Amino acid sequence: MNASRNAGSPPTREQFAALDAADPLAPLRQLFELPPEVIYLDGNSLGALPKAAGDRVQRTLRDEWGRGLITSWNHAGWIDLPRRVGDKIARLVGAAPGELLVADSTSINLFKVLWAALALQRQAAPQRRTIVSERSNFPTDLYIAQSLAAAHGCELRAVDTEQIAAALDDSVAVLMLTHVNYRTGRMHDMAALTAAAHAAGALTVWDLAHSAGAVPVDLNGAQADFAIGCGYKYLNGGPGAPAFVWVHARHAAHFEQPLTGWMGHAAPFEFGPEYRPAAGITRALCGTPPVLSMAALDAGVDTVLAAEPYGGLRALREKSLALTRCFADLVDARCAGDGFIVVSPRIDAQRGSQVCLARGDGAYAIVQALIARGVIGDFRAGGLGLPDILRFGFTPLYLRFVDVWDAVEHLQQVMRNEEWKQPRFNQRHAVT
Ligand SMILES: *Cc1c(COP(=O)(O)O)cnc(C)c1O
Numbered sequence: 491m492n493a494s495r496n497a498g499s500p501p502t503r504e505q506f507a508a509l510d511a512a513d514p515l516a517p518l519r520q521l522f523e524l525p526p527e528v529i530y531l532d533g534n535s536l537g538a539l540p541k542a543a544g545d546r547v548q549r550t551l552r553d554e555w556g557r558g559l560i561t562s563w564n565h566a567g568w569i570d571l572p573r574r575v576g577d578k579i580a581r582l583v584g585a586a587p588g589e590l591l592v593a594d595s596t597s598i599n600l601f602k603v604l605w606a607a608l609a610l611q612r613q614a615a616p617q618r619r620t621i622v623s624e625r626s627n628f629p630t631d632l633y634i635a636q637s638l639a640a641a642h643g644c645e646l647r648a649v650d651t652e653q654i655a656a657a658l659d660d661s662v663a664v665l666m667l668t669h670v671n672y673r674t675g676r677m678h679d680m681a682a683l684t685a686a687a688h689a690a691g692a693l694t695v696w697d698l699a700h701s702a703g704a705v706p707v708d709l710n711g712a713q714a715d716f717a718i719g720c721g722y723k724y725l726n727g728g729p730g731a732p733a734f735v736w737v738h739a740r741h742a743a744h745f746e747q748p749l750t751g752w753m754g755h756a757a758p759f760e761f762g763p764e765y766r767p768a769a770g771i772t773r774a775l776c777g778t779p780p781v782l783s784m785a786a787l788d789a790g791v792d793t794v795l796a797a798e799p800y801g802g803l804r805a806l807r808e809k810s811l812a813l814t815r816c817f818a819d820l821v822d823a824r825c826a827g828d829g830f831i832v833v834s835p836r837i838d839a840q841r842g843s844q845v846c847l848a849r850g851d852g853a854y855a856i857v858q859a860l861i862a863r864g865v866i867g868d869f870r871a872g873g874l875g876l877p878d879i880l881r882f883g884f885t886p887l888y889l890r891f892v893d894v895w896d897a898v899e900h901l902q903q904v905m906r907n908e909e910w911k912q913p914r915f916n917q918r919h920a921v922t
Pocket of ligand 1: 596668
């Protein structure tokens with residue numbers, strides 16, 4: 491899969507088409523409803539619609555809600571959905587059955603597990619009062635940590651990527667990181683950083699928002715402590731899909747979380763006045779699960795599991811690395827002189843499933859001009875020393891090598907024709 495690096499002659503679209511013809515994962519694209527005129531490079535922000543999701547949600551609506559009414563909590567198994575869908579996601583992130591649940595949003599689950607990690611440390615090592623994270627972490631993660639740090643009398647120390655390991659001193663209670671950085675696509679070595687955190691006496695909280703369903707993750711192999719992740723990105727669960735939460739078995743029997751709702755109670759239908767936590771991860775639940783959203787997420791997770799006969803995440807990862815490598819190399823070759831800097835790591839082991847391009851100015855307008863041509867990526871604002879970026883996510887389940895070729899062709903046209911300078915591409919929308 492090195493079409494873009496053939497020595498001598500520049501690559502051709504035919505070579506990319508040949509990669510598609512030889513791609514064993516190519517049939518998986520059929521699982522998705524994709525507008526034919528669109529090249530979708532934003533599955534890292536909102537996964538595409540699985541064809542099965544419509545039927546799945548319709549069945550839940552018409553048969554289970556419409557006919558079964560409230561009996562569906564038992565008869566259609568609604569009450570087990572957090573665990574059932576959670577067990578499927580567990581297979582994708584190196585967790586065991588019964589260790590991972592679907593619930594709430596990523597932000598809310600982060601609040602729960604970060605609180606839980608701080609509570610464990612308050613008992614074990616009360617002098618530890620620092621949460622270490624990455625300065626370029628996703629804002630919600632930093633905001634949640636700020637609020638918890640203030641409430642727990644702790645401090646959030648958000649450091650540069652290169653400073654993370656050095657920041658793990660004996661004041662650190664928790665290392666909280668997003669496995670694949672949302673801006674740069676840089677992937678941390680989860681096992682190594684978890685080991686470093688543990689050696690320093692800290693616990694780890696991993697956000698898998700840009701990892702789950704995109705790159706192989708081995709939570710148990712890494713001995714991680716807590717993890718959370720997003721349902722609507724590479725898991726294709728639909729807009730606002732519920733998120734997931736995982737706790738290592740060594741903490742599962744005694745961790746505490748602050749949102750002590752009735753669904754996390756040991757016996758919710760006894761309706762007793764005193765909170766008593768359920769065994770294990772079930773206590774991570776708070777309230778009633780969003781059944782319709784869970785049904786859509788179930789269909790989304792199934793699209794990732796559909797890759798299992800073809801080699802699963804290992805095969806998806808191999809294709810994803812090839813797609814991102816081809817894209818970065820083609821941008822270098824065909825847009826040289828257009829002011830783009832590939833900021834995502836070139837080293838495969840450090841790159842998630844996206845490629846980000848930094849540009850001094852015009853990044854927002856270039857993304858808008860690409861969207862007008864049917865190439866959907868997104869823009870992430872810079873600031874605090876970070877550049878504006880154009881972000882392109884590559885979902886190997888449904889993207890083709892010719893999509894990579896065509897996307898770069900469009901980018902070249904946008905730059906050559908100076909399309910991005912048109913005023914209509916320079917008006918900011920509410921959601922970028
Ligand atoms: C997408 C993402 C989120 C999203 O959180 P919500 O609660 O779903 O809005 C959180 N953290 C990271 C790192 C993300 O990439």
